[in-house]
Amino acid sequence: MIYFTKEHEWALVEDNVATIGITNHAQHSLGDVVYLELPEIGKKLEKDKIFGVVESVKAVSDLFSPVSGTVTQSNHNLVQSPEWVNQDCMGKAWMIKVALDSPSELSSLMSQEDYDKYLKEEIK
């Protein structure tokens, strides 16, 4: 299942591990991404708290964790090639993988359908 936040992160959950990145809307709003800060493996994350930073030519934006849990992987290749965020935000620009503390948290996130609706509202 894929989930979304109001801050425009996505979380793809498989076997209680969430792969996290930012959405197409987010990368488009930011413009050319030039810098990323991601947490190290083993870092404990709290839902809705800052887990990293993404910077474009024009903007600095905090990254908010959609879930609570422990970082199991951090995409070092992406830190070396931040432009991937603009090229393939749902694919090779995944940022971190997190082992979930409490899968029940997922119910507070948006489905693809809800997120699409939310975007239409927000752009209005």
Added chain:
Amino acid sequence: MFIMKTTPLYHRHLELGAQMTEFAGYQMPVRYTGDKLEHMAVREKAGLFDVSHMGEIWVTGSQAEQAITHLVTQDPTKYSSGQAFYGLLLNQNGGIVDDIITYKFSSEKFLICVNASNREKDFDWIKSNCDAQVEDASDNWSQIAIQGPEAVAITARYLGAQVLDIKRFGFIQLDDLIIARTGYTGEDGFEIFVPNERATELWDALSKEAMPCGLAARDTLRLEAGMCLYGHDINDQTNPIEAGLGWCAKKYQVSGEIKRRLVGLMMQGTGIARPDYEVCNQTGMVIGHVTSGTKTPYLNQAIAMAYIDRPYCDALEEVYVKIRGRLEPAKITKLPFYRRAK
């Protein structure tokens, strides 16, 4: 009710798929395709900017030259008709009201191009401090900037060969256009004042060969070129000397000593310095703050402008920028970061 203003090119921007943003009360394009692409087009070929939000103020009449002499930091009598010059409007305390370009048509006719965000303030300041006739004509004029190594040739193809003879900071009147060899990118090119009703026609002609560029690219280009942005690098509180603008304000007298200077910073690590970040010395003591900063496309390097206290600003040595609690090394460098090959 707050009404967002638009330029005559607003619908063109939407058709081109621009992301729009509010700037100085106007709906302006941030980018059309991408910041890097647009920035590089200006450095390598040519870019086109809608800068119609800029203000145009006429100062005319027999008192005009005296008014400019009194209000602008440069001496207008040293310039001929058909020449423009960069200068400052200063308040009673010597703070910068605005940085402007003044176009001399004759000793009785001057056009001042002002920052969009300062338009009303400047008009009031000029009007209340001189005896000349002062008219804010901003709503009648659009402005299109074409910048880059190919900008002059492209403009000549559409407007005629006479533009080739315009010297740096010179300008001509061609029909109802005012074509000035000025810019805000560090490249050669023109800023063209055009009546609103002809703006779209001119844009469409020039955009066949010059890439439409948004405010984001305009900002990274001017930063590489070491040019100040009013409201960020200079304001009512800064004086010309500390801002490095003493060259255009020679008659300005400093009362007291200069305590800080605007300098360039080249980041040595991976972090990017951004406006308002603190600058520290080796011991972590705050010695200044960043006013503009980004990672620029052409230099592919994080650069910034920052006010740094004396004497730290005088030595070209390492300082530190505080980025999210970490101290990241930066080298003080002379401005500009980028200078085009002549």
